[in-house]
Amino acid sequence: MGILGDSLNTAVEKTFTQPIPKSAPAQMRYLVKQEKGTRAVAQLLGVSQRTVERYVKGEIVKPRPKLAQRLAGEVRQRWQPRVRDRAKKQAATTGGIIIDTRARFGFTAAPGTTDDARLRRLTLALPPQHAARLFEAQQAGATEQQLQQITAEALGEVYFRDGGRRAQGLDVEFTDIDYLEFDLE
Structure with a gap:
Protein backbone atom coordinates (compact mmCIF):
# COMPACT_ATOMS: atom_id res chain seq x y z
CA MET A 1 0.00 0.00 0.00
CA GLY A 2 1.05 3.61 -0.30
CA ILE A 3 1.14 6.63 1.95
CA LEU A 4 -2.58 7.42 1.65
CA GLY A 5 -3.79 3.85 2.18
CA ASP A 6 -1.44 3.34 5.12
CA SER A 7 -2.51 6.63 6.67
CA LEU A 8 -6.21 5.70 6.37
CA ASN A 9 -5.48 2.35 8.04
CA THR A 10 -3.52 4.04 10.82
CA ALA A 11 -6.39 6.46 11.48
CA VAL A 12 -8.81 3.56 11.85
CA GLU A 13 -6.37 1.60 14.04
CA LYS A 14 -6.36 4.47 16.55
CA THR A 15 -9.97 3.53 17.38
CA PHE A 16 -9.14 -0.02 18.52
CA THR A 17 -10.40 -0.78 22.01
CA GLN A 18 -7.84 -3.50 22.80
CA PRO A 19 -4.16 -3.77 21.90
CA ILE A 20 -3.10 -6.12 19.10
CA PRO A 21 -1.36 -9.30 20.35
CA LYS A 22 2.37 -8.66 20.63
CA SER A 23 4.03 -12.08 20.79
CA ALA A 24 4.33 -14.31 17.74
CA PRO A 25 2.55 -17.28 19.40
CA ALA A 26 -0.38 -15.08 20.43
CA GLN A 27 -0.58 -13.59 16.93
CA MET A 28 -0.46 -17.06 15.40
CA ARG A 29 -3.23 -18.34 17.71
CA TYR A 30 -5.36 -15.36 16.73
CA LEU A 31 -4.85 -16.03 13.02
CA VAL A 32 -5.62 -19.75 13.44
CA LYS A 33 -8.86 -18.83 15.19
CA GLN A 34 -9.78 -16.29 12.49
CA GLU A 35 -8.89 -18.54 9.55
CA LYS A 36 -10.34 -21.65 11.24
CA GLY A 37 -7.31 -23.87 10.91
CA THR A 38 -3.56 -24.15 10.70
CA ARG A 39 -3.50 -25.12 7.02
CA ALA A 40 -5.14 -21.83 5.93
CA VAL A 41 -2.71 -19.82 8.07
CA ALA A 42 0.25 -21.73 6.67
CA GLN A 43 -0.83 -20.92 3.11
CA LEU A 44 -1.49 -17.31 4.07
CA LEU A 45 1.98 -16.83 5.54
CA GLY A 46 3.89 -19.07 3.17
CA VAL A 47 5.17 -21.49 5.82
CA SER A 48 4.50 -25.14 6.59
CA GLN A 49 1.50 -26.26 8.59
CA ARG A 50 3.85 -27.83 11.14
CA THR A 51 5.56 -24.46 11.66
CA VAL A 52 2.20 -22.86 12.44
CA GLU A 53 1.41 -25.66 14.90
CA ARG A 54 4.75 -25.14 16.64
CA TYR A 55 4.02 -21.40 17.06
CA VAL A 56 0.55 -22.17 18.44
CA LYS A 57 2.04 -24.60 21.02
CA GLY A 58 4.73 -22.06 21.95
CA GLU A 59 7.62 -24.23 20.75
CA ILE A 60 8.80 -21.36 18.52
CA VAL A 61 8.55 -17.84 19.89
CA LYS A 62 10.86 -15.73 17.73
CA PRO A 63 10.06 -15.67 13.99
CA ARG A 64 12.39 -14.61 11.22
CA PRO A 65 12.09 -10.88 10.44
CA LYS A 66 10.15 -11.33 7.18
CA LEU A 67 7.73 -13.79 8.77
CA ALA A 68 7.31 -11.51 11.79
CA GLN A 69 6.40 -8.64 9.49
CA ARG A 70 3.89 -10.73 7.49
CA LEU A 71 2.39 -12.14 10.68
CA ALA A 72 1.96 -8.73 12.29
CA GLY A 73 0.47 -7.31 9.09
CA GLU A 74 -2.09 -10.11 8.73
CA VAL A 75 -3.13 -9.80 12.38
CA ARG A 76 -3.41 -6.00 12.11
CA GLN A 77 -5.53 -6.33 8.98
CA ARG A 78 -8.01 -8.64 10.75
CA TRP A 79 -8.00 -7.14 14.25
CA GLN A 80 -11.35 -5.89 15.62
CA PRO A 81 -13.33 -5.77 12.37
CA ARG A 82 -16.51 -4.49 14.02
CA VAL A 83 -14.69 -1.63 15.73
CA ARG A 84 -13.00 -0.82 12.43
CA ASP A 85 -16.33 -0.85 10.53
CA ARG A 86 -18.05 1.27 13.17
Whole structure:
Protein backbone atom coordinates (compact mmCIF):
# COMPACT_ATOMS: atom_id res chain seq x y z
CA MET A 1 0.00 0.00 0.00
CA GLY A 2 1.05 3.61 -0.30
CA ILE A 3 1.14 6.63 1.95
CA LEU A 4 -2.58 7.42 1.65
CA GLY A 5 -3.79 3.85 2.18
CA ASP A 6 -1.44 3.34 5.12
CA SER A 7 -2.51 6.63 6.67
CA LEU A 8 -6.21 5.70 6.37
CA ASN A 9 -5.48 2.35 8.04
CA THR A 10 -3.52 4.04 10.82
CA ALA A 11 -6.39 6.46 11.48
CA VAL A 12 -8.81 3.56 11.85
CA GLU A 13 -6.37 1.60 14.04
CA LYS A 14 -6.36 4.47 16.55
CA THR A 15 -9.97 3.53 17.38
CA PHE A 16 -9.14 -0.02 18.52
CA THR A 17 -10.40 -0.78 22.01
CA GLN A 18 -7.84 -3.50 22.80
CA PRO A 19 -4.16 -3.77 21.90
CA ILE A 20 -3.10 -6.12 19.10
CA PRO A 21 -1.36 -9.30 20.35
CA LYS A 22 2.37 -8.66 20.63
CA SER A 23 4.03 -12.08 20.79
CA ALA A 24 4.33 -14.31 17.74
CA PRO A 25 2.55 -17.28 19.40
CA ALA A 26 -0.38 -15.08 20.43
CA GLN A 27 -0.58 -13.59 16.93
CA MET A 28 -0.46 -17.06 15.40
CA ARG A 29 -3.23 -18.34 17.71
CA TYR A 30 -5.36 -15.36 16.73
CA LEU A 31 -4.85 -16.03 13.02
CA VAL A 32 -5.62 -19.75 13.44
CA LYS A 33 -8.86 -18.83 15.19
CA GLN A 34 -9.78 -16.29 12.49
CA GLU A 35 -8.89 -18.54 9.55
CA LYS A 36 -10.34 -21.65 11.24
CA GLY A 37 -7.31 -23.87 10.91
CA THR A 38 -3.56 -24.15 10.70
CA ARG A 39 -3.50 -25.12 7.02
CA ALA A 40 -5.14 -21.83 5.93
CA VAL A 41 -2.71 -19.82 8.07
CA ALA A 42 0.25 -21.73 6.67
CA GLN A 43 -0.83 -20.92 3.11
CA LEU A 44 -1.49 -17.31 4.07
CA LEU A 45 1.98 -16.83 5.54
CA GLY A 46 3.89 -19.07 3.17
CA VAL A 47 5.17 -21.49 5.82
CA SER A 48 4.50 -25.14 6.59
CA GLN A 49 1.50 -26.26 8.59
CA ARG A 50 3.85 -27.83 11.14
CA THR A 51 5.56 -24.46 11.66
CA VAL A 52 2.20 -22.86 12.44
CA GLU A 53 1.41 -25.66 14.90
CA ARG A 54 4.75 -25.14 16.64
CA TYR A 55 4.02 -21.40 17.06
CA VAL A 56 0.55 -22.17 18.44
CA LYS A 57 2.04 -24.60 21.02
CA GLY A 58 4.73 -22.06 21.95
CA GLU A 59 7.62 -24.23 20.75
CA ILE A 60 8.80 -21.36 18.52
CA VAL A 61 8.55 -17.84 19.89
CA LYS A 62 10.86 -15.73 17.73
CA PRO A 63 10.06 -15.67 13.99
CA ARG A 64 12.39 -14.61 11.22
CA PRO A 65 12.09 -10.88 10.44
CA LYS A 66 10.15 -11.33 7.18
CA LEU A 67 7.73 -13.79 8.77
CA ALA A 68 7.31 -11.51 11.79
CA GLN A 69 6.40 -8.64 9.49
CA ARG A 70 3.89 -10.73 7.49
CA LEU A 71 2.39 -12.14 10.68
CA ALA A 72 1.96 -8.73 12.29
CA GLY A 73 0.47 -7.31 9.09
CA GLU A 74 -2.09 -10.11 8.73
CA VAL A 75 -3.13 -9.80 12.38
CA ARG A 76 -3.41 -6.00 12.11
CA GLN A 77 -5.53 -6.33 8.98
CA ARG A 78 -8.01 -8.64 10.75
CA TRP A 79 -8.00 -7.14 14.25
CA GLN A 80 -11.35 -5.89 15.62
CA PRO A 81 -13.33 -5.77 12.37
CA ARG A 82 -16.51 -4.49 14.02
CA VAL A 83 -14.69 -1.63 15.73
CA ARG A 84 -13.00 -0.82 12.43
CA ASP A 85 -16.33 -0.85 10.53
CA ARG A 86 -18.05 1.27 13.17
CA ALA A 87 -15.28 3.90 13.03
CA LYS A 88 -15.42 4.05 9.23
CA LYS A 89 -19.21 4.31 9.26
CA GLN A 90 -19.16 7.13 11.81
CA ALA A 91 -16.53 9.05 9.82
CA ALA A 92 -18.51 8.53 6.59
CA THR A 93 -21.88 9.58 8.01
CA THR A 94 -21.41 12.13 10.78
CA GLY A 95 -17.81 12.74 11.83
CA GLY A 96 -15.71 13.26 8.76
CA ILE A 97 -11.96 12.98 8.62
CA ILE A 98 -9.10 15.36 9.41
CA ILE A 99 -6.18 15.59 7.01
CA ASP A 100 -2.81 16.99 7.93
CA THR A 101 -0.45 17.17 4.97
CA ARG A 102 2.52 18.89 3.45
CA ALA A 103 2.52 18.46 -0.30
CA ARG A 104 2.85 20.28 -3.58
CA PHE A 105 -0.40 21.86 -4.67
CA GLY A 106 -0.87 23.38 -8.08
CA PHE A 107 -3.71 24.31 -10.37
CA THR A 108 -4.53 24.40 -14.03
CA ALA A 109 -3.93 28.05 -14.87
CA ALA A 110 -1.92 30.36 -17.11
CA PRO A 111 1.88 30.11 -16.76
CA GLY A 112 3.47 32.60 -14.37
CA THR A 113 0.36 33.13 -12.24
CA THR A 114 0.20 32.59 -8.49
CA ASP A 115 -1.38 29.25 -9.25
CA ASP A 116 2.00 27.66 -9.96
CA ALA A 117 2.57 24.55 -7.87
CA ARG A 118 4.23 25.06 -4.49
CA LEU A 119 4.60 23.24 -1.20
CA ARG A 120 1.84 23.95 1.28
CA ARG A 121 1.01 22.60 4.73
CA LEU A 122 -2.70 22.06 5.28
CA THR A 123 -4.63 20.78 8.27
CA LEU A 124 -8.36 20.73 7.79
CA ALA A 125 -11.49 18.72 8.39
CA LEU A 126 -13.06 17.01 5.41
CA PRO A 127 -16.84 16.49 5.56
CA PRO A 128 -18.28 12.96 5.87
CA GLN A 129 -19.02 12.56 2.15
CA HIS A 130 -15.30 12.86 1.35
CA ALA A 131 -14.41 10.36 4.08
CA ALA A 132 -17.02 8.00 2.63
CA ARG A 133 -15.49 8.30 -0.86
CA LEU A 134 -12.00 7.56 0.48
CA PHE A 135 -13.08 4.51 2.49
CA GLU A 136 -15.26 3.16 -0.34
CA ALA A 137 -12.41 3.52 -2.83
CA GLN A 138 -9.97 1.85 -0.45
CA GLN A 139 -12.42 -1.00 0.14
CA ALA A 140 -12.86 -1.43 -3.62
CA GLY A 141 -9.09 -1.80 -4.04
CA ALA A 142 -8.28 1.65 -5.43
CA THR A 143 -4.68 2.37 -6.32
CA GLU A 144 -2.60 4.96 -4.53
CA GLN A 145 -3.02 7.29 -7.54
CA GLN A 146 -6.82 6.99 -7.33
CA LEU A 147 -6.80 7.71 -3.59
CA GLN A 148 -4.54 10.69 -4.28
CA GLN A 149 -7.01 11.99 -6.90
CA ILE A 150 -9.96 11.63 -4.50
CA THR A 151 -8.00 13.48 -1.82
CA ALA A 152 -7.09 16.23 -4.30
CA GLU A 153 -10.75 16.66 -5.25
CA ALA A 154 -11.74 16.81 -1.57
CA LEU A 155 -9.06 19.39 -0.75
CA GLY A 156 -10.03 21.42 -3.83
CA GLU A 157 -13.67 21.42 -2.79
CA VAL A 158 -13.17 22.20 0.90
CA TYR A 159 -10.11 24.44 0.97
CA PHE A 160 -9.46 25.99 -2.41
CA ARG A 161 -13.03 26.38 -3.71
CA ASP A 162 -14.48 26.87 -0.22
CA GLY A 163 -17.52 24.70 -0.86
CA GLY A 164 -18.36 26.43 -4.16
CA ARG A 165 -18.10 30.03 -2.91
CA ARG A 166 -14.97 30.85 -4.93
CA ALA A 167 -12.67 29.63 -7.70
CA GLN A 168 -15.27 27.59 -9.58
CA GLY A 169 -13.78 25.19 -12.10
CA LEU A 170 -10.38 25.07 -10.39
CA ASP A 171 -8.66 21.69 -10.84
CA VAL A 172 -6.29 20.92 -7.96
CA GLU A 173 -3.12 18.90 -8.44
CA PHE A 174 -1.88 17.11 -5.31
CA THR A 175 1.66 15.76 -5.82
CA ASP A 176 5.04 15.33 -4.09
CA ILE A 177 3.51 14.33 -0.77
CA ASP A 178 6.08 15.03 1.91
CA TYR A 179 3.87 14.21 4.90
CA LEU A 180 0.29 13.01 5.23
CA GLU A 181 -1.78 11.90 8.20
CA PHE A 182 -5.49 11.21 8.51
CA ASP A 183 -7.40 11.25 11.77
CA LEU A 184 -11.03 10.34 12.34
CA GLU A 185 -13.28 12.85 14.06
